[in-house]
Amino acid sequence: IYHGIGINKLTYKWLPVFLNLLDLSIVCSDFELLKFKLNRIKESKIVRVHHGIEHKLYGFENDEKNYYREEIRNEIGVLEDDFIIGYIGRLSPEKGCDLIIPAFKKVIEKNSSVKLVIVGDGILKNAMQEQVENNHLGDKVVFTGFRDDIPKVLCCLDSLVLPSYM
8 A cells, every 4th residue: 555645754754664563565566675675664574576467367268268258248248349448446546547437438429339348346436337327328338346357357358448647
């Protein structure tokens, strides 16, 4: 939860003290590891896990990809001919989720066979669903909620968007 955004100077002053009291801090890049070390976090209390993604889970053969593409599309109710734009992640302000629906509205003005699949949950979910309803996009947007089969879900997408304010 140390993103470096929205943290005031007093917090920065005390952050190393608090982090050194923890058993362990996990960072996701060499840059973050260096930042922690420069902020006097004890090296013995830091572990780097590169983004926590097990890349082997995403290595499907073409037949498997096609099978999962059809299976997930059927499950969420989109057609094979639909062009699917997807978002996968936490529905929270710093992720830029408030940009997704307005941007998608512009996309469907140019291509009506596009659908949006939003995978995830979070504090913006209700507001986003309300945006969809207010813009009469209910037949174009699917909210799946949290899923634990993301490698399979990715097979059904034609494009992935990852907006962010970070």
